[in-house]
Amino acid sequence: MTPTPSTTTSPTLTRRELLKATLIGGGLALSGFSLLQWLRGPLLTASTFIGKAHDYQENLAIIIRDGLRELGLTPTMVNGKRILLKPNLVEPHPSAPHINTHPLVVRGAIEAFLSLGAASVAVAEGPGHRHDTLLVLEESGLGDVLYEDRIPFHDVNMMQGITVPNLGRQTRLTTLTFPRIIKDVDWIVSMAKMKTHHWAGATLSMKNFFGMMPGIYYGWPKNVLHQEGIPQSILDINASLKPHFAIIDGITGMEGDGPIMGTPVHAGVIIMGQNLPAVDATCCRVMGIDPSRIPYLKKADQWLGPIQDIAIEQRGEPWQAVQTPFQLEPEIPAHQGISL
């Protein structure tokens, strides 16, 4: 079963109630929701989960399991599934662990899925800047975790691909080539790091899938995608790949000049969900960023998923309670005007 966002109006917000709210006080205008949207039809909604984690020594598997349960994923739904985890290991450097998804978050996800009966868990990554993926594994610390836990790793940069139609059609690319491993798994899980980005504004679960595009077809860096436009490519990849879940490492994220040269910032959260635009939008709010000012999220709204606060059911901690505004760089155009 492929989880999909609900396409009905929220049980707590019927069309009659929406109209009433608009007529009464313009509350929907404040939340960014438009009457036009209401007239378009049923509101795409989704749920996300925010779990608090003070540091990486906490029992992250339990937090992730709790999140899965809160989001309605039962052991029956996970049982027998072949899970592929895709962390963000764009360019590890021993002195900067905040660049990448922390290996203990990956371990937590591995343990959580296996404890719920997943048939297998594997990890895949195709770093955008690094040709030596094994060194990436070692420098990130993830190599130790995967070796100890006997979890297979797949270097998708060098992997033969399968070509599919581009279902997003935001770029000029008529097809996209994904690594062939996507045919051998049931769930693809984005395990991104919570970071600002100097071209995209923020890099979260959806941008993370640049690392699923084999470098042998897209280059190092994945220049074919940059040429087509980063927001457009993000949308096309996610529309075509149809990932199933996202788990964001926001315990220590990156602020400033992300995704490599920024500074660590403690946000103390793990954010999860089945709908990636909703997860990314929630992450943005925690980071103090208005998701509607991030181009790929604005376009994804009510197409690939919801980004408006009113359309996202927040489970676990409310985002307002854990908000940690990430520092933005005023000289970076993608950072200008995006603060919440």
Place this chain on the structure above:
Amino acid sequence: MMINIAAALAWIQKHQLPSGGFPYQAGENARPDATAWAVIALSAFQAALEQCDRARAYLISQQAEDGHISISLDHAQAYWPTPLALMAWSNSSHAQQAKNSAMQFLLRFSGLHFERIGDSVMGHDTSIVGWPWIADTHSWVIPTSMAITALQNGGIGHHERISEGILMLLDRQLPHGGWNSGNTLVFGKELLPLPECTGIALQALAGNTERHSIQKSLDYLLEELPRLRTPISLGWTLLGLGAWGLKPPHTDELVMESLRLQERHGPYSLPSLAILLCAAQAPQGLDSIFSPHVS
């Protein structure tokens, strides 16, 4: 598991496919990049001459009319294996036409370049022409380095494309030494070097620039070497240092240590094994393994 040099060579030989090509990993179809690396590594040890000839013939079968070799026929724009094939055809009398065609392609082919505007956030000069990974994209350090190495190994000592490629590599060198994929400063911040890119760039620049212009990069690699054991980074570091006369005396030990790490990482890919083997065998840089024998 290929835990020593002889075993690694034997593994490569054992995995030639009926087409003459070699796979990236065992159990897969033939791929041009893996095939080229197999020939380069076997040639370095003057091993399996007949197998190398069959592999060269496979590469010829993959060559397009304009002389390029792409990673697959379905991805014709991914031209980056062309320099590897050119090196694999080195010293082969049967592949002279293919070699000439590939060289002419490389001399014609470049990527996307544009004049840098005054307030560009990019630190490098985007107008200097090198070679890209994929058609219609920007030029980057690894494909430019491989093209220079392959063209010069193929007998083209001087050409304006090579001269500009050298300029491009020097422009992409980080101020504090080393190279990464090809960015220097972005939004005023200097990015970080990577050993594999630095080794490949140094390999290409040997004999093409003065030592003082790349000394910081040599220093960076020498500093990195003690911690490197993964095949690609270690292999290219050894080849890059070797190209400048700095091949470590304990190279064979380092290569053996890397081979033993397959116990942790699983079997290495063919290109990874090949790079390690070349690093062990080359007296200096990669081009030093191409002896003047003709097959």
